[in-house]
Amino acid sequence: MSSTTPHHDAEEPPQLQSKDGKLMATFNPRQLNVIWGRDPRYWKMPEKNSGGPAELLQVCWLEVSGSVPIGSVPPGTKYRITFQISLKSDAFGWNDCPVYVMAKFGKEGKNSWKKISLQAHYSEPTSIPSTEGLEIETEDANDTIYFGLYDIWTGHWKGGLQLHNATVEQINNIR
Structure with missing residues (x-):
């Protein structure tokens, strides 16, 4: 079925899988929702099953999001969210343009967030927000x-970001 929306909708998002007694899900770019992701003026999405990154060509509204069901878990269960990104040598618009990694439990939950300044030295795939x-x-x-990963507030044009994946992982072993 062909879509007329300019946005890329997540394709078959992963489920949490057990790894070393903890739950983890890694999302490739096609498994995330990417605003303007179906418009080739703004994003170059990788071919299905290619394993390559999505490339941001130019946008003034950066919004990449995902979701994963976790089932019923006890209070105090902790999860870590990271995005693996890199910047191409011709990246532009990132100075004075912070991005935010945000997460919440449930649609009505309270957002937790971290503000990140992307640096030119992110030429190799780097996890943001850093290792923690x-x-x-x-x-x-x-x-x-x-x-999600966002810059929807500044209105600055930016490009040259490569999005490799996003990860949600349980970080304490409560079960």
Whole structure:
């Protein structure tokens, strides 16, 4: 079925899988929602099953999001959200243009966020927010984590970002 929307809708997002006694899901770019992702003026999405990054050509509204059901978990269960990105040598518009990694439990949940300044030295794939990621903790038994990478407030044109993947992982072993 062909879509007329300029936005890329997530294709078959991953489910949390057990790894070393903890739950983890890694999203390739096609498994994320990308605003303007179907418009080749703004994004170059990788071919299906290619394993390559999505490339931001130019946008003034950066919004990449995803979600993953976590089922019923006890209060105090912690999760880490990271995005793996890099900047091409001809990247532009990132000075004075912070991006935000945000996450929440449930559609009505309270957002947790980290502000990140992208640096030119991100020429190799780098996890943001750095190695500690954005951590969120359950307060009750919400069943879905919603997360994203955003700059929707500055209105600055930017490009040259490569989005390799996003990861949601449980960081404490409560179960």
